Amino acid sequence: MATAERILTEPVPQEIEKKPWRFDVFAHLPWLKGLVRMRSFQFLVILPNLFLFYLFLIAGFFGTPIGNRNIIIVFVWILWWFVLIAVMMPFGSRLWCTMCPLPFFGDWLQRRSVVGVRSGKSPGTLNKFFGLQKRWPKRLSNIWLQNFGFLFLATFSALLVTRPLVSAIVFGVLILLAAGMALVYRLRTFCNYICPISGFLSLYAMTSTVELRSADKEVCLKCTTKSCIRGSDKGWACPWNVYMGKLDRNNYCGLCFECVKSCPNDNISLYLRPFSTSDVALRGYDEVWKACIMLMLAFSYSIVLLGPWGWLKDWANISEKHNWGGFGMFAAGQALLALVIFPALFYLSIRLGKWYARADDVSTKELFLKYAYMLVPMGLLAWIAFSVPLIMVNGSYIVSVASDPLGWGMNLLGTAEFPWKPLWPQWVPFAQVPILLAGLYFGLRGLHKVGSQLFKDPTQLFRSMIPPAVLLLGVTVLFLKLFIG
Amino acid sequence: MKHLIDSKYVRLAVVIVLGGLAGFLFTAFHLAPPQDRSITITAHKYAYDPPVLQVNRGDRIHLHLVAQDVTHGFYLEGYNLEAKMRPENDTFWVRHPSQGGDFEEVDEVSFVASRPGKFRYRCSITCGYMHPFMQGELIVRPNHLFSTSVGLSMGLLLGMLLVFRPSSQGVKK
Ligand code: SF4
Ligand code: SF4
Ligand code: SF4
Ligand SMILES: [Cu+2]
Numbered sequence: 146m147a148t149a150e151r152i153l154t155e156p157v158p159q160e161i162e163k164k165p166w167r168f169d170v171f172a173h174l175p176w177l178k179g180l181v182r183m184r185s186f187q188f189l190v191i192l193p194n195l196f197l198f199y200l201f202l203i204a205g206f207f208g209t210p211i212g213n214r215n216i217i218i219v220f221v222w223i224l225w226w227f228v229l230i231a232v233m234m235p236f237g238s239r240l241w242c243t244m245c246p247l248p249f250f251g252d253w254l255q256r257r258s259v260v261g262v263r264s265g266k267s268p269g270t271l272n273k274f275f276g277l278q279k280r281w282p283k284r285l286s287n288i289w290l291q292n293f294g295f296l297f298l299a300t301f302s303a304l305l306v307t308r309p310l311v312s313a314i315v316f317g318v319l320i321l322l323a324a325g326m327a328l329v330y331r332l333r334t335f336c337n338y339i340c341p342i343s344g345f346l347s348l349y350a351m352t353s354t355v356e357l358r359s360a361d362k363e364v365c366l367k368c369t370t371k372s373c374i375r376g377s378d379k380g381w382a383c384p385w386n387v388y389m390g391k392l393d394r395n396n397y398c399g400l401c402f403e404c405v406k407s408c409p410n411d412n413i414s415l416y417l418r419p420f421s422t423s424d425v426a427l428r429g430y431d432e433v434w435k436a437c438i439m440l441m442l443a444f445s446y447s448i449v450l451l452g453p454w455g456w457l458k459d460w461a462n463i464s465e466k467h468n469w470g471g472f473g474m475f476a477a478g479q480a481l482l483a484l485v486i487f488p489a490l491f492y493l494s495i496r497l498g499k500w501y502a503r504a505d506d507v508s509t510k511e512l513f514l515k516y517a518y519m520l521v522p523m524g525l526l527a528w529i530a531f532s533v534p535l536i537m538v539n540g541s542y543i544v545s546v547a548s549d550p551l552g553w554g555m556n557l558l559g560t561a562e563f564p565w566k567p568l569w570p571q572w573v574p575f576a577q578v579p580i581l582l583a584g585l586y587f588g589l590r591g592l593h594k595v596g597s598q599l600f601k602d603p604t605q606l607f608r609s610m611i612p613p614a615v616l617l618l619g620v621t622v623l624f625l626k627l628f629i630g
Numbered sequence: 631m632k633h634l635i636d637s638k639y640v641r642l643a644v645v646i647v648l649g650g651l652a653g654f655l656f657t658a659f660h661l662a663p664p665q666d667r668s669i670t671i672t673a674h675k676y677a678y679d680p681p682v683l684q685v686n687r688g689d690r691i692h693l694h695l696v697a698q699d700v701t702h703g704f705y706l707e708g709y710n711l712e713a714k715m716r717p718e719n720d721t722f723w724v725r726h727p728s729q730g731g732d733f734e735e736v737d738e739v740s741f742v743a744s745r746p747g748k749f750r751y752r753c754s755i756t757c758g759y760m761h762p763f764m765q766g767e768l769i770v771r772p773n774h775l776f777s778t779s780v781g782l783s784m785g786l787l788l789g790m791l792l793v794f795r796p797s798s799q800g801v802k803k
Contacts, residue, residue, distance in 0.1 A: 213762050307759045453750075453766045455677020462676070462760050538752065539762055565754055566727070571708035574748065578779040585783055589790045603796035610794065618787045622780055629748050630776040 168417040181402040185260045195246040205313020209552025215309040216550035219542045222306045227536040238353035242399035251327025270382035276328040287431040291344030300476045303461035333384040349525045350395035351424040364412045365390030373404035380407030394424035421522040421587040436520040441483035443527040494612035502608035515595040519588040526584030530577040538567040574629040585621045642789035649785015653777040660772035664688035673702035678766035692740040695722045703754030743770045
């Protein structure tokens, strides 16, 4: 009896648990595979965005300074943001990076080609690249710079999302920086370590329902060319320096599909998979802090931008109200919350769980890193819940601005006079509730999943989970309070 | 396939529903006699004063709207009410957006807070940089949606813990 009980209560062996359902998209849609294998594929999807980007910059520099009448603000911070966070992140991984115009000029400078491939030799690759091709310092090969960069930009978010000029300057600087860095450093160092968008894309791509992976890791093991990471005459070396043979998370694959073109063994495919199930391992403090920063920024934005408190908006709105003391408090408060207070609360919950579970054989560090995954689906869904009112309330600006992108009184499509009209605003809370509950659900499930990799003993697993689970509930209730309470 | 409809998921669903129910009941018996409330809301860049209005369901709200610095709007979701007010005027203009039509000059607008929950009033006239974020909150108690959803989230946590609890790990096949 005791032995039967024992066997049945033993956790599922990892090999079984580690193979969640996945569906081979390329095998079922060969035309899609053909499409991404076209040399011109990425250029063709970037091109329209490049054009729009150019238009946005012009609008930012020369159009009306009133945000909600300028295309750069309305299209970037209402339309693009919503599609990015609510559609591309959960369902497309880093699909945005496939079509992102920011690194275009950098790639062009490095490759001296927009479509074709050049074989040859450059550090670490079998392609001929131009530029200094330096390696990025090891010390900085993490996402800390992105963490601080994003937090810094977030300090000025009230300006960034309301002032066309500020948006245009920031995007202008990013595109120049991307090009400049491509001349000095190899591959997409900018995307890997600098781009402020990249940090949260990498984090939330983990939850996504698609993945690009090698079909058979055994084939990679025997593969002598390693063309995916080294490049070939069919495709450029992975711009993100990713080796497909070891890739097991979406984080740092920019979905450029070069490897699909270059792999001589036809060993790479696009897969569908369940939401927030496969990539559940955060691998460093940089990633854990990213998760904390993003969650706390969703919280802070919900208070400052979507809250009713004018004095807080005035503090954040520094260039108009000039209240430097207030701005300092806001900036310091936001940074403290994201970098210290919340991580400390999370750490405390981990320590408490470890103590309660008597888990002396698992280090606090490991628990801290692993259990932080619960913040990933929670953070993504909190951001989505935050973004729903943005598009529902201000979506009508998309219609009017499309006709008058610079706010100069044009009427290109005849919709310039389209009135501001919130779309079912009273139902927004009813959408936010299930979204937040889903965040809690996937967070708890993730917690259990990583926990079962750490603990053999189900009682220890269960006990270690309780304090972080309660913290996650607290976060959920806090967001509920802000949005509907 | 039988294990897919494992009884533990049934239990999870039951606990979530019970949580929601408990949350709902928490506010279900909130009975406050309806009263008349006269409220003056002052709009200025980029907020309303008071920022949050707390009323009870059934209250009759008499609103007087004032703009302090520039012309502002007032679009109250869920109550089909839109207004605009100018700084130099003691009166203001209202309409019911669902019927479209023209604004009508008034010195007070009144309505019964019949729908419970949290509703935002937003500025509907571009008044400056932070205009898209200029908003206040009307909270009509009892806020069933809030209490129910807090109950649901607690039920979700409890239910998940029930699913994960050691004795149910793999014992039920
Ligand atoms: S990492 Fe940043 S710059 Fe690079 S492709 Fe993605 S969004 Fe664009
Ligand atoms: S080139 Fe293809 S087979 Fe070789 S390591 Fe890369 S993905 Fe694997
Ligand atoms: S692994 Fe590299 S080459 Fe392949 S799609 Fe991802 S970023 Fe591109
Ligand atoms: Cu206003």
